[in-house]
Amino acid sequence: MTRFTGRASIAIALGILALAAPARAMDPNRAVSQYIRDRWGTERGFPGGQVEGIVQTRDGYLWIGTDRGLIQFDGLSFRLITDPTPASPPIVNVLGLAGDANGDLLVRLQGPNVLLHPSNGAFENALWPLRPQEIAITAMYQESDGSVLMAGLANGLIRYRHGTFETVSSITALPHAPIIAIAKSGDGKIWLGTRDEGLFYVERGRAVRVEHDLVRRPIGAILPVGPRDVCGH
Numbered sequence: 001m002t003r004f005t006g007r008a009s010i011a012i013a014l015g016i017l018a019l020a021a022p023a024r025a026m027d028p029n030r031a032v033s034q035y036i037r038d039r040w041g042t043e044r045g046f047p048g049g050q051v052e053g054i055v056q057t058r059d060g061y062l063w064i065g066t067d068r069g070l071i072q073f074d075g076l077s078f079r080l081i082t083d084p085t086p087a088s089p090p091i092v093n094v095l096g097l098a099g100d101a102n103g104d105l106l107v108r109l110q111g112p113n114v115l116l117h118p119s120n121g122a123f124e125n126a127l128w129p130l131r132p133q134e135i136a137i138t139a140m141y142q143e144s145d146g147s148v149l150m151a152g153l154a155n156g157l158i159r160y161r162h163g164t165f166e167t168v169s170s171i172t173a174l175p176h177a178p179i180i181a182i183a184k185s186g187d188g189k190i191w192l193g194t195r196d197e198g199l200f201y202v203e204r205g206r207a208v209r210v211e212h213d214l215v216r217r218p219i220g221a222i223l224p225v226g227p228r229d230v231c232g233h
Contacts, residue, residue: 112137130165
């Protein structure tokens with residue numbers, strides 16, 4: 001791990017895979033064997049597939065996004081969802097999940113498709129207000145207040161809350177390379193990982209590059225770890 005000092009203080013670590021949702025730390029005085037653990041494999045009904053996201057909505061359901069579709073888990077059984085409604089695109093490959101401020105589920109798919117699933121309604125495309133100009137959403141991140149940040153190839157960095165969108169950074173103020181990871185540190189700073197140009201943070205609506213050799217590579221995941229720090233992979 002390399003740590004940077006100064007206003008843009010960050011920590012970069014390789015090989016980290018974690019959820020953006022906050023979690024309680026494990027007690028360092030307990031062994032892993034002292035915790036109650038359970039495992040669900042294909043022998044217990046899990047449909048399998050490469051997992052790209054996990055989120056729990058307020059109604060208690062656990063949602064798992066995979067390359068085989070969207071999986072709903074109620075604590076006992078799994079339900080694979082691939083064709084939710086005739087009006088929505090098929091869920092073939094889920095790229096990301098988030099829960100919004102209303103307690104609803106957002107499902108990021110290929111292209112300009114982010115499905116919204118209200119807890120008491122049917123799936124619909126949350127991006128209808130941005131179409132037809134939006135080409136694709138390349139990254140999505142759930143903020144602590146339930147707002148959802150999205151990176152669009154046409155609309156730039158946008159925030160979704162209560163069914164409406166607002167621009168955080170226009171496409172001209174962002175890196176030329178696609179943004180493939182987003183995170184927000186405890187000081188409110190938004191961090192952007194790109195496919196080809198390394199790591200950036202947003203300041204006054206514009207993306208500022210982090211100048212360090214270690215981060216001049218694809219940054220596919222970012223995790224907040226402290227008030228002003230993040231880890232990236």
